[in-house]
Amino acid sequence: MLQGFTVPLTPQGNSALTPPPPWHYSSDCMAIEYWADPAAVAALLPPGMVPDTASMGRCFLWFLDWQFTGSNDELTDPARYQYREAFILAEARFEGMAVNYCPFIFVDNDAALARGWIQGFPKKLGSIFQTRSFAAPSPAAAPLATGSRFGASVSAHGERIATARIQLEEAIADPTTVFRRPTTIRRYFPRLTLTDRDKPPVNELTLSLTDNLTIVDLWAGSAELQLPEVRGEEMHTLAPLKVGRGYRFSMAYSVTDLQILKDYTA
Amino acid sequence: MLQGFTVPLTPQGNSALTPPPPWHYSSDCMAIEYWADPAAVAALLPPGMVPDTASMGRCFLWFLDWQFTGSNDELTDPARYQYREAFILAEARFEGMAVNYCPFIFVDNDAALARGWIQGFPKKLGSIFQTRSFAAPSPAAAPLATGSRFGASVSAHGERIATARIQLEEAIADPTTVFRRPTTIRRYFPRLTLTDRDKPPVNELTLSLTDNLTIVDLWAGSAELQLPEVRGEEMHTLAPLKVGRGYRFSMAYSVTDLQILKDYTA
């Protein structure tokens, strides 16, 4: 009997790209608030999703250092399961609900790539880095304190897609004053068969479900952001017209389910 | 209007993980014939696929240096589209037809990973290397000639999964005397929704269609092969009980379609 939540399916299920849910995550995050061309945001939205006119093109670029575990101490195998990620969340509306939509996301690990595709995150491989905050005091420590500077970047195939820097100014007591929209994504798996190529078997708008979502140690400050044009990518269509605040925080949640908002194949 | 053969879907379709078919490939290959435990091969076969009793567990481990292009000169962007691959083909039978089945495959590029999943190749990320044959004479050149030695290896997450070495003995005029079985794979995309998690939306047995398949410069020789046990992988269940010949050759084909042999969701 073959087992595995994903391929490769095997007798013991040990080769699968990712263990089955529940998937537990904890991370350190940098997020930069900014405004892109509202028409560029609108052009990336899937059917049924509309621009949030109040947002005026508001987006966040996130960088995340993630630790993952399933139910078998996967966190003690960091070579296989620890990873880094960067994505854009663009503000939009779906059936009246204020949401974020994720049009671009990069990750440096295949287990995370697989879990992403299964939820609808359009993950590609990238190389992602962010300044970390270390406990031992030093000019290199970047503590969570006023004046600390953090940098972050994402590259794909050796080309820099985004570079950000922030400088901390103040702690924010209540994270929900900053982050409160749920995240929607496009779950999509194509068909190669020539006769039905225009009928992808999986084509849905989904809502990311984050159990026990916790945000701690939120700091805000000033920010810089560049999204240069790179051949073979369209993320620069969401380049910043104006940059807002930068945030640094830690976040955790678990994934056990997925909500299908709309099935485009129906 | 959003475009792209895969996610991310964008207005211009330039961000998609892979350009749409036709997909053209040319490669240098090493393949090692060997025999695994027939019960281990049988345990990996999908429903409807049966062991080829005449094969006695015969497998080939392949290593491939690939160049890919679509219709827009992608071969001139090697940072994005050139890649390396390793996989096992195990001999089996489906409805009386002598076939190969691919239970394990590793690749070092996300465009190739995506194309693989779409066809049914259960690709994971790996680091793959093979000795190359260079034109300029040198002790380092490894020419296609009697006595030349080639090595190859595949690692995942920093652990060596397979190591092979071959030494060339003779050119083989007719490649079809060695390679003649079509390749079958399991196309599979899971469902995360809790209520239907046991009903994957895509679950098919497929047949890889290789237009204009060409094999040239085939040499055969002696071979060594190790598939050590690695935590988090089950490929070592197909470790060699006996090693046959080693082959070195070049291969090209194009992909424009996929044949569905069996739909397990029906």
Added chain:
Amino acid sequence: MLQGFTVPLTPQGNSALTPPPPWHYSSDCMAIEYWADPAAVAALLPPGMVPDTASMGRCFLWFLDWQFTGSNDELTDPARYQYREAFILAEARFEGMAVNYCPFIFVDNDAALARGWIQGFPKKLGSIFQTRSFAAPSPAAAPLATGSRFGASVSAHGERIATARIQLEEAIADPTTVFRRPTTIRRYFPRLTLTDRDKPPVNELTLSLTDNLTIVDLWAGSAELQLPEVRGEEMHTLAPLKVGRGYRFSMAYSVTDLQILKDYTA
């Protein structure tokens, strides 16, 4: 006027592998105490260094997630300057002084490789990972608390050289009860010229000088450790005969100078 602390030397000095000292470092560390074959330790010691007979082959394998900065906010360019490292420290004596000697070290960044060679650390490239401790509570967070489990590994060229796991048991108030020996290294740069190949221009025993050395948040617990044999490496000659305690802590220091203990070229 060409500038740079290292090559490449350029008009502005911006291309050099590393900025000039002072070099500031902060890190999260895992270290596993163990005992290797005392004869194997002795066989790796440079001239003038003798085994510490009381140590009975005692070594520590360290894993470090490092953040580096020079004087120009290098910590905000983590893609270039953040790195991971693993090394062995073996206990020995030099002119009566109880010291550590570093025979093997791996790092994943070229600036760190260069700084290491300049001090005497015999750095090679590797892929290093350790479980991190995150602030947001989750099964994936690995907090600094009794019962937390951490894993770490180092690989080179796709082969696993060492794998370790620890489980925290208790905080240690005074780090100097565990870590108190200074570190010695062999600074060595070979000569290629055929006529003088046996006369390396740089061949010294040096003492690593760590200004403002700080160790905080030290925890101890149980440990497991494997150092498998790998072709092309000799680190497995220091494989554990007995494993002691595992430690998890944070450490910072600065480097501005180097002490030459012995010049072997004299």
Added chain:
Amino acid sequence: MLQGFTVPLTPQGNSALTPPPPWHYSSDCMAIEYWADPAAVAALLPPGMVPDTASMGRCFLWFLDWQFTGSNDELTDPARYQYREAFILAEARFEGMAVNYCPFIFVDNDAALARGWIQGFPKKLGSIFQTRSFAAPSPAAAPLATGSRFGASVSAHGERIATARIQLEEAIADPTTVFRRPTTIRRYFPRLTLTDRDKPPVNELTLSLTDNLTIVDLWAGSAELQLPEVRGEEMHTLAPLKVGRGYRFSMAYSVTDLQILKDYTA
């Protein structure tokens, strides 16, 4: 007795970054002729080296896919010894001799990095790719034939430093009509000791000695080249003012010695 041509020095000498000479190399190469600002070239030349006024800033940017072997079949361990490289050669004069000088070079392997430093090549880590020419006919094969297009790129720390494309027009019978200058480099190893930091122990102008240099299958054609400005690099100071021809060829040589042209420490 400790052994090894480089660190780490060990009882068997197996851990050293590189085996001792002779070092044998065979490669596939792309080289783009171009003209940089002559003042920028002059600003990079070491003491005693002067601009070649006839050259008017002429440079070549090379991309190389290398296979290396020492005396122990290292070519069959490609994960450890196969590598890719990119460098600039700028035309200059030393004591009346027409030479090339190498101010910038990137490589993706630590054994090659070490061998480079020992000769004087100022190697840093990079990610390098070039289109390959495969034997099996396909739109992806890039044969050595009129009209074939090749691309190449080098990135460091996720930033693209150079991108090139060429299109083959004609075979060149005699490679010495294109490549005939010997290559000079700056062999340099710094001192960290505070009191003597301005006295590097190794500081020489050297001449690369290439035994049995062979160039075969030389083709020439049109070329494009970009060297964008990247923070933390100065290679863009040699960006092209004018681009000449592009070349594709194979090259082999062995290294057994090094000539010291000038000792700057004397």
